[in-house]
Amino acid sequence: MIISRTPFRISFAGGGTDLKAFYSLKAGEVVSTAINKYMYITVNKRFDSTIRVSYSSTEIVNTVDEICHPIVREALKLTGISGGIEIVSIADIPAGTGLGSSSTFTVGLLNALYAYQGKLLSAEELARQACRIEIDCLKEPIGKQDQYIAAYGGICYFRFEADEYVGVSPLPLKAELKANLNKSLLLFYTGSCRQAGSILAEQQSNTTRPANFKNLTCLTKLAASCRECLLDHALPEDMGNILHKGWLA
Template identity: 55%
Template sequence: MIITRTPFRISLAGGGTDLAEFYAREEGAVVSFAIDKYMYITVHPRFEKTIRVSYSKTEIVDRPDDLEHPIVREALKTTGIDSHIEIISMADIPANTGLGSSSSFTVGLLHALWSYKGKRVGAEDLARQACAIEIERLKEPIGKQDQYIAAYGNLRQIRFLPNGLVRTKALSVKPAVRRALADNLLVFYTDMTRRASDILSEQKRQTADKMSVLKAMRDMADELARVLEKGQKLDRVGEILDQSWALKKSLAPGITNPRIEELYDDARKAGAIGGKILGAGGGGFLLLYAARGRQGAVRRALSSLRPLTFALEPRGSVIAHRN
């Protein structure tokens, strides 16, 4: 039996520039970090020849092509497994909440399946294969950042080149700055879920008309990386979040709504410097940057929401259990 543990992520800046419609013309960049909330994938040999997959539903089929779950189907094809296997998934956070769960699932599943076959596959290959499944085969209207942060972990700057290559580096951030960043970030669940693909499909269609906005968002991601590595004027992170959120809302309908605007305004009035809805938008988790002295007021202003406690996760997908 193999169990993989793959982190979810919080994207700070640059989201949208990891879509091919943008980076094929202009280099994209994001800053993102893995958190200690995880997707768990268990793979176990099955006595029967069939394939059994348990997620929000259970499927028992004779071959991969019969599976309804598209990612599991394609991952089995990628790894060449077609029978005598059971796959179970569990997660700390619900899907469709903006923490990159779909890509964490794909990366973790590939990691588990390759390990089940006795092959050690590195983070780069896991990320590339996950992108190939989600974007190339399944035609999901998503970008590449989630697969890479799930595979690599840590606090990273990820660049997307016009030739399709991806360059990722762990930011050189002092431990005290890393702690201060985590201490100043608050996350709240809005109790609204949405399918990222619905928003991203429209965003992709409008990319050609939004190039200047996306370039500004990429430049803010680069500035945020510099701020973190210098470790000075950390409140600039909150300002960049606020400015990026203002730009992001213009990319497509559905990224925000009256309830999200109300929550964000309440948080700002209470002392939050900036923030954003995580992921594509429309619901899920609200990220805020607030100095320690203002966090009590922010929490009171958003007392109707459930807070999410988290820590930065230095590792990407790992084998948590093998026997």
């Protein structure tokens, strides 16, 4: 049995500039952090040739093409697994809460499926393949930061280039700064969930509007400032100021 544990994430600055509609015109910049809430994927050999997938629903099918869950279906195709397998997912947090759950699921599933085959992929390859499934195969109108932070973990600065290159810079923080940030940040569950696809599709289509593009450009500058702030071991209130400016933008 293989069990993968993959972190959810929060973004400090730059969210939205990881969408292709933006970074195809100007490099996107995002600072994200993994958090200690996780998606767990269990993969095990099945006693027959069928495929069992258990998430909020349970499916038992004979072929990969019959699977309703789109990410599971495409991940099995990508990894070349055709049957005789059982996949179960459990999460600390419900889907639709804005913490990148679908990408966390994709990265964790790929990691588990490759481990099931005796293969160990790098964080870069896991992130790239997760993007391929969600963006290229399933045509989801999403960005790339979620897949990359789920694969790399920690706190990272990402740069998204027009040629699809993604620069990844982990930000090493002193224990004292991490502790101060943890004491100064609060994360609330509002009780409401939503599908990000429709929101991001609208954002994609509105990106090139002058006012929106200007605000997104402002967010890239805030991401750069956030990176420097963390590297300079700034006070939590400096981070709070960046979060406030990002919210207004």
